[in-house]
Amino acid sequence: MDKLSVLHRFIDTIEQYQLLKKGGHVLAGISGGADSVCLLDLLRMIAPKYKLQVSGIHINHGIRGNADQDEMFVRNLTQQWDIRLVVVKVDTPTFARKHRMSLETAARHLRYLHYQRTAKKLACDRVALGHTADDNLETVIHNLVRGAGLRGLCGIPVHRDIFIRPLIKITRKEIRSYLEAKSLKWVEDETNTDVRYTRNLIRLQIIPIMEKINPAVRENVLRTGELLRSEDCFLETLAQKALSRIGKFNSKRVLIDIKRFNSYNLVLKRRIIKLIAPEISSDHVERIVDLITRKCPGSHYIQAGVVVRIRDEGAEITRKVSKSVNGD
Amino acid sequence: MDKLSVLHRFIDTIEQYQLLKKGGHVLAGISGGADSVCLLDLLRMIAPKYKLQVSGIHINHGIRGNADQDEMFVRNLTQQWDIRLVVVKVDTPTFARKHRMSLETAARHLRYLHYQRTAKKLACDRVALGHTADDNLETVIHNLVRGAGLRGLCGIPVHRDIFIRPLIKITRKEIRSYLEAKSLKWVEDETNTDVRYTRNLIRLQIIPIMEKINPAVRENVLRTGELLRSEDCFLETLAQKALSRIGKFNSKRVLIDIKRFNSYNLVLKRRIIKLIAPEISSDHVERIVDLITRKCPGSHYIQAGVVVRIRDEGAEITRKVSKSVNGD
Numbered sequence: 001m002d003k004l005s006v007l008h009r010f011i012d013t014i015e016q017y018q019l020l021k022k023g024g025h026v027l028a029g030i031s032g033g034a035d036s037v038c039l040l041d042l043l044r045m046i047a048p049k050y051k052l053q054v055s056g057i058h059i060n061h062g063i064r065g066n067a068d069q070d071e072m073f074v075r076n077l078t079q080q081w082d083i084r085l086v087v088v089k090v091d092t093p094t095f096a097r098k099h100r101m102s103l104e105t106a107a108r109h110l111r112y113l114h115y116q117r118t119a120k121k122l123a124c125d126r127v128a129l130g131h132t133a134d135d136n137l138e139t140v141i142h143n144l145v146r147g148a149g150l151r152g153l154c155g156i157p158v159h160r161d162i163f164i165r166p167l168i169k170i171t172r173k174e175i176r177s178y179l180e181a182k183s184l185k186w187v188e189d190e191t192n193t194d195v196r197y198t199r200n201l202i203r204l205q206i207i208p209i210m211e212k213i214n215p216a217v218r219e220n221v222l223r224t225g226e227l228l229r230s231e232d233c234f235l236e237t238l239a240q241k242a243l244s245r246i247g248k249f250n251s252k253r254v255l256i257d258i259k260r261f262n263s264y265n266l267v268l269k270r271r272i273i274k275l276i277a278p279e280i281s282s283d284h285v286e287r288i289v290d291l292i293t294r295k296c297p298g299s300h301y302i303q304a305g306v307v308v309r310i311r312d313e314g315a316e317i318t319r320k321v322s323k324s325v326n327g328d
Numbered sequence: 329m330d331k332l333s334v335l336h337r338f339i340d341t342i343e344q345y346q347l348l349k350k351g352g353h354v355l356a357g358i359s360g361g362a363d364s365v366c367l368l369d370l371l372r373m374i375a376p377k378y379k380l381q382v383s384g385i386h387i388n389h390g391i392r393g394n395a396d397q398d399e400m401f402v403r404n405l406t407q408q409w410d411i412r413l414v415v416v417k418v419d420t421p422t423f424a425r426k427h428r429m430s431l432e433t434a435a436r437h438l439r440y441l442h443y444q445r446t447a448k449k450l451a452c453d454r455v456a457l458g459h460t461a462d463d464n465l466e467t468v469i470h471n472l473v474r475g476a477g478l479r480g481l482c483g484i485p486v487h488r489d490i491f492i493r494p495l496i497k498i499t500r501k502e503i504r505s506y507l508e509a510k511s512l513k514w515v516e517d518e519t520n521t522d523v524r525y526t527r528n529l530i531r532l533q534i535i536p537i538m539e540k541i542n543p544a545v546r547e548n549v550l551r552t553g554e555l556l557r558s559e560d561c562f563l564e565t566l567a568q569k570a571l572s573r574i575g576k577f578n579s580k581r582v583l584i585d586i587k588r589f590n591s592y593n594l595v596l597k598r599r600i601i602k603l604i605a606p607e608i609s610s611d612h613v614e615r616i617v618d619l620i621t622r623k624c625p626g627s628h629y630i631q632a633g634v635v636v637r638i639r640d641e642g643a644e645i646t647r648k649v650s651k652s653v654n655g656d
Contacts, residue, residue, distance in 0.1 A: 141538075144469075144552070145548065145549075147542075147548025147552050149555050150478075150555070150559060201537050201540060202537075202541070209533045210469075210473045213470070217473045219475070220472075220473065220475025223610075224472070224476065224477055227598075228477070234593050235559060266558060267559050268562075282551075
């Protein structure tokens, strides 16, 4: 592995998925960790070639003991590289308590919220994030262990909406070597949360054994993920088409034509229900499918405020839509 | 965990998937290992309830140093339990050399071949195999690491054709406790092959960490596998329907209507090609899809004797079908 190989693979990934538009404006999420420093350095390397404008955003989550030092590190780095930086300070613990989320979920939510807002403010057409091939593998293993379905096994998408992840084919080890070869510094993430504990088990104890079995495990899981994602998207499109044919929408309610619902395969039935009520678990999806298929009369309370009423005119699904979480 | 819980879950699995017919005749594959001894014991426990006839088959692979002792162990056990046993001796190493297979692949091939033949001879309507929840998890992890697609992540099917796996929801640990509680003996598998080495890494070093992260990892992977399998089957059915519409078959050749091929989603295109030439890798599937989609004129040699010819009347795919392997 050498510096050039990382740069080349970075460019290859950008080309393969057409992640960047020439003359565009990219907002890079910079925590100050190795991945994000590498991302920012690679972006400024290719900026002339793509006529890119590169800006940075740093979210100070107010969680880590050294959050302010991290912020200072990112401020210095971007100043040194002459890159415009937006720093957003958020109070993650308070937000998490208020919305009954775990710290990780809250931090993630706030991060993406401010990425999007800032991208809009600065008129950025892309937000670049530093996820690596290791992050992808860890995510897939974690989802496998938790019992996530097809979607979870796809891993981290290379692009979604304005978000792009051009480091997804590069390993964490390669990134460290790259930074060391260029004498670039970074900060270590010192948060010690449950998720981090789990991630460390996966990273330090599971992945090394998988590498022993097959050194190409990261590439393999990435490639499989791409195939799975295309199959998942295809099924999702079929389910959406089916739903638009058999469902009548009315604010919080959907009325489903039972006879036409029953003309679909179980796979699409499940996905139709999941489209209507994404908040429910797969066990409850199964229950709703069963209720509609067998046309069980009456009102059935399911979970999380979802109610199914089987009536003559069809199956009515009502959701108690929770107020959308707001980061202000 | 107690003896009853294993028996109950065994019966639950049989009921849930309707694995057995009342009054049927089951052939149980008995290596002499813990799983197969447990399987045979459970089958004879439930035989009166289901009015089952239970027979056993033992394959002496001629590989393991103590193959003959294992055979003797199984002969004694079945005699003691008054169960009819068929012993088949095969020369796996010679078969493997002759057909250029690994020892594991050859052993597996011969095993299933003789299971089917013997089932036919004895008029058995089911062949019961001792795969456990651990075997399933190990298989899924192994397939993930190797980069298998959707099919590989489904794991081991509970039933396929006449084969049933009623221990699939029971763990290896539970099986050992069951046997110990009933003072039943078994033989340990002492073969030391590459596959076994890999399996041991997965079993001893990866799964314990996964259990630490989520003690329900086996159930989760089983449940996910079932969902994935139904999605895989659904996509397969769509691809088969599409192929029957756009393909003309002619011994070793398939002629594809290019225009109609191109009307399908990439997901179905890939699966159509995989149906025509299951022997090729996913990279080569991708290449064929690309050749047909872009209508690249001429003859293209792909892999393993597969040739694609793009002509005016359509895309012709020719396979060099290898002689089917024969166990005699």
